[in-house]
Amino acid sequence: MERGTTLFLRAAVILIGIPVLAICIFLVPGIGEFAAELYPDYRFLKVLVWIDLYATALPFYFALYQAFKLLGYIDKQKAFSELSVEALKRIKYSALAISGLFVLGMPLFYLMAEKDDAPGIIVIGLILIFASMVIAVFAAVLQRLLKEAIELKSEIDLTV
Numbered sequence: 001m002e003r004g005t006t007l008f009l010r011a012a013v014i015l016i017g018i019p020v021l022a023i024c025i026f027l028v029p030g031i032g033e034f035a036a037e038l039y040p041d042y043r044f045l046k047v048l049v050w051i052d053l054y055a056t057a058l059p060f061y062f063a064l065y066q067a068f069k070l071l072g073y074i075d076k077q078k079a080f081s082e083l084s085v086e087a088l089k090r091i092k093y094s095a096l097a098i099s100g101l102f103v104l105g106m107p108l109f110y111l112m113a114e115k116d117d118a119p120g121i122i123v124i125g126l127i128l129i130f131a132s133m134v135i136a137v138f139a140a141v142l143q144r145l146l147k148e149a150i151e152l153k154s155e156i157d158l159t160v
Helices: 003-038 044-075 082-116 120-159
Strands: none
Touching: 003 044, 003 082, 044 082, 082 120
């Protein structure tokens, strides 16, 4: 693969991370405050919303870091190595963690949607869960294919 292609993908990984950072800085505190306004007797909901949303950002950025490392392995001609398999495995687990955290946070968002009469909040949560599950399955398939390719390559190297 050309270096320019991986450079483009690295830039895309960075550009994916910037809006999420902006959401974490500017939007998440407002969402927590909104939850606290909806349920003034339960002010702790604000903190629970913050914990859930910020906790999902951690595996997201870890997965982006692993994708960045994977592109580095491709640049160094180590795409078919155990390092790449491990990076894909970590991306898979990160996507599963994101999905699990959103599932745990769905009751909070259900309460917000119920009180504010906004079912779109639940739909957005379900889309995020589905998207992270798709990424986890895709990473698992790539991991398996890469592992099989490495095994096939080692068999061919042994026969030659």
